[in-house]
Amino acid sequence: MTTHPDAGVLARYAEGDPALDEANVWSVETHLETCADCRGHLAGHAPDDTLALLERVAAGIDRGIADGPSPVPRRRAWSAASRRWFVVTLAPWLTMTAAVLGCAVLLQLGMPELPSLVLLLAPVAPLPGVAVAWNRRTDPAWELIAGTPAAGLGMLLRRTAVVLAVVVPLLAVAGARTGAPLALMLFPSLAFTAASIALGALIGVRRAVLVLAAVWSLAVVLPSLVTSELPVVLHPGGAAGWALAACAMAALTAARADLFRRLSSGN
Amino acid sequence: MRTISAAETAPATYAWAVHAEQLRVKAGRHLAVDGLDLRLQTGVHGLLGPNGAGKTTLMRALATVLKPSGGQLTLLGETVSGRADLRRARRGLGYLPQDFGFYPRFTVREFVEYMAWLKEVPKPAIPGAAQRAIERVGLTAKADAKMKTLSGGMVRRAGIAQAIVNDPQVLLLDEPTVGLDPEQRLDFRDLLADIGVDSCVLVSTHLVEDVVAACTDVILMSEGKLVFQGGPEALIAHGDQGDAGFSPAERGYSALLRRHRGGVA
Numbered sequence A: 001m002t003t004h005p006d007a008g009v010l011a012r013y014a015e016g017d018p019a020l021d022e023a024n025v026w027s028v029e030t031h032l033e034t035c036a037d038c039r040g041h042l043a044g045h046a047p048d049d050t051l052a053l054l055e056r057v058a059a060g061i062d063r064g065i066a067d068g069p070s071p072v073p074r075r076r077a078w079s080a081a082s083r084r085w086f087v088v089t090l091a092p093w094l095t096m097t098a099a100v101l102g103c104a105v106l107l108q109l110g111m112p113e114l115p116s117l118v119l120l121l122a123p124v125a126p127l128p129g130v131a132v133a134w135n136r137r138t139d140p141a142w143e144l145i146a147g148t149p150a151a152g153l154g155m156l157l158r159r160t161a162v163v164l165a166v167v168v169p170l171l172a173v174a175g176a177r178t179g180a181p182l183a184l185m186l187f188p189s190l191a192f193t194a195a196s197i198a199l200g201a202l203i204g205v206r207r208a209v210l211v212l213a214a215v216w217s218l219a220v221v222l223p224s225l226v227t228s229e230l231p232v233v234l235h236p237g238g239a240a241g242w243a244l245a246a247c248a249m250a251a252l253t254a255a256r257a258d259l260f261r262r263l264s265s266g267n
Numbered sequence B: 001m002r003t004i005s006a007a008e009t010a011p012a013t014y015a016w017a018v019h020a021e022q023l024r025v026k027a028g029r030h031l032a033v034d035g036l037d038l039r040l041q042t043g044v045h046g047l048l049g050p051n052g053a054g055k056t057t058l059m060r061a062l063a064t065v066l067k068p069s070g071g072q073l074t075l076l077g078e079t080v081s082g083r084a085d086l087r088r089a090r091r092g093l094g095y096l097p098q099d100f101g102f103y104p105r106f107t108v109r110e111f112v113e114y115m116a117w118l119k120e121v122p123k124p125a126i127p128g129a130a131q132r133a134i135e136r137v138g139l140t141a142k143a144d145a146k147m148k149t150l151s152g153g154m155v156r157r158a159g160i161a162q163a164i165v166n167d168p169q170v171l172l173l174d175e176p177t178v179g180l181d182p183e184q185r186l187d188f189r190d191l192l193a194d195i196g197v198d199s200c201v202l203v204s205t206h207l208v209e210d211v212v213a214a215c216t217d218v219i220l221m222s223e224g225k226l227v228f229q230g231g232p233e234a235l236i237a238h239g240d241q242g243d244a245g246f247s248p249a250e251r252g253y254s255a256l257l258r259r260h261r262g263g264v265a
């Protein structure tokens, strides 16, 4: 930094002159570490055999790079692979949901005297998908995943969001075709989705889905088919109540997020 | 080669990598781990015990996959029993379950990288970490083969690769040598010794000889309780010529179990 070593000393250093004493070598080295100019001069003083050696090494490295396997492309294949797996697993269930909703639309258009089947089925429409999305039987790597820091409510919600991203548009289309009010198509299905997750914290999502679907079928769907009348909860005034229920269930789930971190025996 | 981060060289703030006190864990309705006390530090620990001793249930509890029904469990200084947040402890864990499932259409690399992502390895570091883990288990040639095309031993090695991909400070391997041929077993012992230099490794196995050859510390479990913990020589010292077994270690193993059953009955 202060004074540059003179050209003679630098040349002797480059040649590895044994007469250059240790203190000098040391001070030259300390200076070289911080001075790019002198490093440049040093290269000029290098003896021919050193330059030839460096040349050979550089050529060898270049050859090695050219002949060796090319570097693995830095694509995020795992991300695509995990999405592919999820889609393949989910597809049959979502197709089934779509088919059932389609039948309900056709039935309703054909027999307008029946209570709206589309409205009756809408609350439970996302449930098959939700059950499959969070299930040790459909996810082979369940135990491996259950022990990772990423496992938990966040992962369950991401998977549920994928299910809803497919089911909600289906419900909207079915509602539009049959003239059912959109709010009564969406809020009950969201409330039931949130309820299956909240109850799932305690007994496992799959069992929660079975319980909720059974209760809904027996307590609401069956009686309204028998009486040919829509239940009070599906009258146009009920939408706000469903929205409230969805929020309450979501809050309940968030409060017990820790329950989703383990391998629950119910899932 | 890889650069070592400051976090890796920072001194540990806990006394034991694994610390269980009066740990109780249920497998279904059955109390498979019943009041177990265990302290593990850096090194390779072999977990031995007869079938039904509770080894797998203990492994699952240590992997934070099962919630203990009682007692205290601390991993890397973080409490993981009760309602604790498991995230921090899990980042330092590697776990290979006994029967582990995988996605058959994934390649080995996709599988290991996906697990690295779930273990919250920083995204730019994932490809390198996965490649290194695959090389360490000797699967480089099969890195881009689909999981479903692998033999049993290769699948197990892929499982070990995902377990070590995040350089865990606590590595839990449940029967990792099943399906490995004798040569791969020897390689695996070297890998264990290598990882055990600066991590706490717990290997459950039913092969007494594996433990004596590869472990610095032996843990013997029976009926959900700790029966013995000590070096392989101490295990051998417990055996007499009259005890069942083909080797000194096996005789020590059966002597300890016999004495434990005698004491309980």
Ligand SMILES: [Zn+2]
Pocket: A001, A003, A004, A005, A031, A035, A037, A038
């Ligand atoms: Zn200079």
